[in-house]
Amino acid sequence: MRVETFLKRNYQLHHVIVIPHYDDEIIGCYQLFVDAVSKPNKAGNDSIVIMPVFCGEPGVVESDSHRRQESLQAMVYFRSTLGKDTDNIGICAPISLGALSSSILGYICGTGVRSSTKLNCIWFPDPLYEKHPEHILIGNFGPLMSSVATQNNPASNNVLFGYYSINMQAPYVQPLSCKEADGKARVCEIFTSQAGYFSSHGEATRFEGRRLA
Numbered sequence: 001m002r003v004e005t006f007l008k009r010n011y012q013l014h015h016v017i018v019i020p021h022y023d024d025e026i027i028g029c030y031q032l033f034v035d036a037v038s039k040p041n042k043a044g045n046d047s048i049v050i051m052p053v054f055c056g057e058p059g060v061v062e063s064d065s066h067r068r069q070e071s072l073q074a075m076v077y078f079r080s081t082l083g084k085d086t087d088n089i090g091i092c093a094p095i096s097l098g099a100l101s102s103s104i105l106g107y108i109c110g111t112g113v114r115s116s117t118k119l120n121c122i123w124f125p126d127p128l129y130e131k132h133p134e135h136i137l138i139g140n141f142g143p144l145m146s147s148v149a150t151q152n153n154p155a156s157n158n159v160l161f162g163y164y165s166i167n168m169q170a171p172y173v174q175p176l177s178c179k180e181a182d183g184k185a186r187v188c189e190i191f192t193s194q195a196g197y198f199s200s201h202g203e204a205t206r207f208e209g210r211r212l213a
């Protein structure tokens, strides 16, 4: 059973997906978007915020503006094709690596989280299985933030930390059903700037999985 399916038995989920690059949210977490827009539970839909983090010079972010547009188009696709024009998925402004820990701490200590009846899930690239240097670098904030949160923050019992991987060799990554794989491939096609990646990494559209910290 998927970890999110297990969690949803009792809670409405609010996801924060930390991404080093636009498209990582789809490669690693496509199923979370499908759930959020198309599978409401009694309490209402799950919600998702994508948190882009950049490691390099400011100019790199500017060159990412085209890729950001692709991620925004993917959100429109989810809403218009699978959902009922919901506004429960979105992308925040990119933050620098230096601001990542304060952004996450600010989030988990915020009144929104403390008073929330939702279970908050913060997803990082998996520092154990990722291969891209920026994924490893940003992913290593996951265990750090998780330990800081559990030691210092009384609100942390409604915050969970988890990991996704774009490395489809990670042990918890599983084949998707044909229907899911077709849907994921369609969303990946929106990322035209990454067509070369997807043609040489076809497995990225056919597999997926996450683990909790």
Ligand SMILES: [Zn+2]
Residues within 6 Å of the ligand: 020, 021, 024, 132, 135
């Ligand atoms: Zn990436």
